[in-house]
Amino acid sequence: FIYAFLVAVFGWVLFRVEDVSAALNLMGRMLAPWRFTATTVHLYDLVAPQILWTLLPAVLGMGPLRLAADRAGLTERYRGSWAEVVYCTVLLLLCFAALAANTYNPFIYFRF
Amino acid sequence: MLIAVFLALICLPVPLWAFLGKGSSLETEKLENRKLAEKPAFLMDKIDSYPSDWEDYFKDHLPFRSLLIESYATLTRALFDRDINGNVIFGKDGWLFYSTKKDGNCVASYRGEDLFTQTELRQIAVDLRKTRDNLKKKGIEFVLLILPNKERMYSEYMPDRFGEPAEEYAALQLVQFLQAHTDLTVVYPYEELMAAKAEYPDITLYYKTDTHWNRIGSYIGTRAAAAAMGKELPSLSDVTVTQDPESYEGDLRRMAYLINSIPMDTAYNIEGLGLPAFTWTTDETGLVSYGVRSGSEGDVLFYKHDSYMENTMDYLYPLFGRTYGTFHQAYDQKMVDEARPDIFLLEIVERYLHRELLNGPVYGR
Numbered sequence: 001f002i003y004a005f006l007v008a009v010f011g012w013v014l015f016r017v018e019d020v021s022a023a024l025n026l027m028g029r030m031l032a033p034w035r036f037t038a039t040t041v042h043l044y045d046l047v048a049p050q051i052l053w054t055l056l057p058a059v060l061g062m063g064p065l066r067l068a069a070d071r072a073g074l075t076e077r078y079r080g081s082w083a084e085v086v087y088c089t090v091l092l093l094l095c096f097a098a099l100a101a102n103t104y105n106p107f108i109y110f111r112f
Numbered sequence: 113m114l115i116a117v118f119l120a121l122i123c124l125p126v127p128l129w130a131f132l133g134k135g136s137s138l139e140t141e142k143l144e145n146r147k148l149a150e151k152p153a154f155l156m157d158k159i160d161s162y163p164s165d166w167e168d169y170f171k172d173h174l175p176f177r178s179l180l181i182e183s184y185a186t187l188t189r190a191l192f193d194r195d196i197n198g199n200v201i202f203g204k205d206g207w208l209f210y211s212t213k214k215d216g217n218c219v220a221s222y223r224g225e226d227l228f229t230q231t232e233l234r235q236i237a238v239d240l241r242k243t244r245d246n247l248k249k250k251g252i253e254f255v256l257l258i259l260p261n262k263e264r265m266y267s268e269y270m271p272d273r274f275g276e277p278a279e280e281y282a283a284l285q286l287v288q289f290l291q292a293h294t295d296l297t298v299v300y301p302y303e304e305l306m307a308a309k310a311e312y313p314d315i316t317l318y319y320k321t322d323t324h325w326n327r328i329g330s331y332i333g334t335r336a337a338a339a340a341m342g343k344e345l346p347s348l349s350d351v352t353v354t355q356d357p358e359s360y361e362g363d364l365r366r367m368a369y370l371i372n373s374i375p376m377d378t379a380y381n382i383e384g385l386g387l388p389a390f391t392w393t394t395d396e397t398g399l400v401s402y403g404v405r406s407g408s409e410g411d412v413l414f415y416k417h418d419s420y421m422e423n424t425m426d427y428l429y430p431l432f433g434r435t436y437g438t439f440h441q442a443y444d445q446k447m448v449d450e451a452r453p454d455i456f457l458l459e460i461v462e463r464y465l466h467r468e469l470l471n472g473p474v475y476g477r
Contacts, residue, residue, distance in 0.1 A: 044273055049192040085114050092121055097187070100180035101196045103171040106144040106367045108215060108323060108419070 129175030143366050148172040185369040193271075200368040207269035208364035208374075209262065210323045216463025222263040222270070224278025232470060233289045239473045240296055243458075246476025252414070252448070253455045256290070257299045257337045258283055259420050261462040262318040262325070265305060283462040286469075301336035308332050308348060315353060319377045321362025328353065328380045330423035337424075341413075341455050343431040345385070352383040387430035399442035403429035412436070414453035416443050416474065420461045440468055445475050 010027060017023040028035075069075045078084050149172045152158070152165035174180070185196045193202055201209040201219075210218045220226040228236070244254040260283060263270060267277040287300040305317055308328075317329030325333065328348070335345040360377040368374070392403035403425070410433030415421065418440055421428075429435045436451040440460075448456065456475065460468045 048194060050188070050194070053192070080113065082113075085117050088114060089117055089121065092118065094184075094187075096121075097180040097184035100174050100177050101184040101188075103174065103177070104144065104181050104197060104369060105146065106197070106199065106369075107146055108210075108363050108367070 125175035143369065143371070145366075181369050182372065186373055189368070189370065189373075195368045197367075200364050201271060201274075202368075203266075203269040203271055205269055206320055206374070207266060208321045208362065208368065209270060210364060210463075216461075216467065218261050218263045218463050219274070221261055221281055221283070221462050222267070222274060222277050224281040226282050226466065227280065227285055228282055228289075228466075233286065236286065236469045237290060237294050237296075239469070240290065241294055242473040243475045244296055246473065247448075247456050250452075252453055253297075253341070255297045255299065255337065255340050255455060255457050257301075257333070257340075257457060257459040258287060258465070259325070259333055259459065259461045260300075260302045260305065262323060264302075264462070265309070265318055265325075265329075266316075281462075282465055286465060297340050299337050299340045301333045304332050304336050305329060312348070312353075315355075315380065316378070319360060319362050321365040321374060321377045322360070323363055324420055325423065326360075326377075326380050327382060327423045327426075330420070331382055331427055333420075334424045334427040337457065337459075338428065338431055341431075341457070345427060345431075348382075351385055354381045354383060355379070356381070382427075385427070387427070390429045392425065392429060392435075397442065399439040400447075401425075401435075401437040403432075403435040403437065405430055405433050407433070409433050411454040412451060414448050414451050414456045415459065416440060416457070417459040418461055418464055421459060424459075440464070443474075445477070448475055 009030075013023050013026050013030070017026055066075070149165070149168040151169050152162055154162060158165075181196070188194055188196050189202060195202070199210065199212045201211045203209050212218075213220075217226060240254075240256065247254045264277050264281070264283075270277075283300065284302075287298055290296055290298045309317055312328075315328055316326065317332065318325045331345070332348065335347075338345050356379045358376040358378065360379040361371070362374075362377045365371055365374045365376075388405050388407070390403050390405040392401055394401045411431075413428070413432040413435040415428070415435055415437040417424075417437060421437065425437075432455075434451075436447060436453065438447060458474060
């Protein structure tokens with residue numbers, strides 16, 4: 001997993017950046033961020049609160065929550081239940097809403 | 113059961129929308145200030161772009177789009193205190209601010225991160241002097257009016273994460289440079305606005321939910337500009353200010369798609385000015401205007417401006433016999449030659465300084 005993660009993350013840099021020197025520079029920042037602290041970019045400009053809030057379910061969704069639910073018998077109890085239907089419906093509607101929100105492209109002044 | 117619900121949610125919205133959704137997409141068009149994508153015709157010579165054109169059309173006409181966007185905007189604000197597309201900052205006490213980087217950069221200006229280089233300052237000074245000199249050859253006076261961003265004027269309502277406004281910022285840097293190194297007429301009514309804000313704490317000078325100043329702020333700014341042009345407007349203490357609560361639709365409120373949860377803004381008006389009547393018209397784009405004071409005698413003004421002009425018109429146009437106004441994007445220096453004004457007023461709000469002043473002389477290129 002760690003190997004795949006590193007290959008994907010550093011491979012993505014090569015895919016995204018236009019020249020080798022910029023890629024090496026970016027990789028250097030990724031590996032030693034403490035050496036590059038002078039910046040006008042503020043953390044909350046790059047990392048929205050939504051991302052931080054997503055980290056918690058992301059970590060839980062990697063296995064610990066499922067293991068705990070299995071041991072407590074919750075998985076079997078709620079499989080196929082109305083609670084599961086409601087839960088999944090709410091998630092699907094949130095996805096619809098997020099997708100719709102991505103199409104919203106307002107302007108201050110009218111664009112013909 | 114889960115499968116049945118999933119299929120229903122996937123399949124039913126389109127036929128439901130066909131019955132329930134007529135007219136709703138128009139509301140979204142009004143909110144977004146753009147024309148929504150039209151249904152593309154299937155033509156062989158446009159087959160390459162047909163899939164993307166169809167996708168654009170479908171995205172703009174999603175079933176229940178308005179409801180979905182508003183729900184998501186409301187939820188995002190409630191949970192994260194953020195808007196859905198990075199254009200709006202939710203400040204304190206219901207104040208909204210503009211955070212886009214695609215229409216100037218108010219946050220960078222606020223933080224002093226978009227300072228001009230010395231080379232840029234010198235070049236701007238050279239270009240503005242050339243503009244002034246070229247206009248002067250035709251007997252036209254040149255006045256530069258720079259207006260402060262709302263974020264600076266009401267920084268106390270900016271969220272704490274943005275800190276205090278920078279003491280050195282592009283607009284001040286530019287004004288000080290021009291005043292120190294040129295003899296240009298530069299008006300920067302920041303002090304006048306701050307003084308009025310302190311003297312009239314119950315009145316706002318900028319809209320809470322809009323990017324612009326209101327009629328009070330614009331009156332103070334226009335009065336400062338008018339004085340530089342040899343015209344006089346009464347002091348705010350000599351006129352009557354009225355207010356109409358919850359009567360103004362702010363553009364930031366619309367951009368955040370929270371028109372049903374954020375109340376409308378207070379609109380102010382000024383009475384007792386005693387200014388002469390005037391009429392004005394615009395071209396079909398709405399970007400070029402022409403104002404005539406009754407009698408049409410008097411100086412002619414050419415006014416190159418951005419949207420901050422909207423609330424200045426009632427105070428500025430009556431001071432001149434005729435006024436030719438144009439938004440920056442519609443400007444052509446031939447307009448000046450045709451108008452033959454006495455005064456050329458160039459108005460630029462702080463966030464557009466880089467965009468408008470780094471392109472060479474405004475007149476006489």
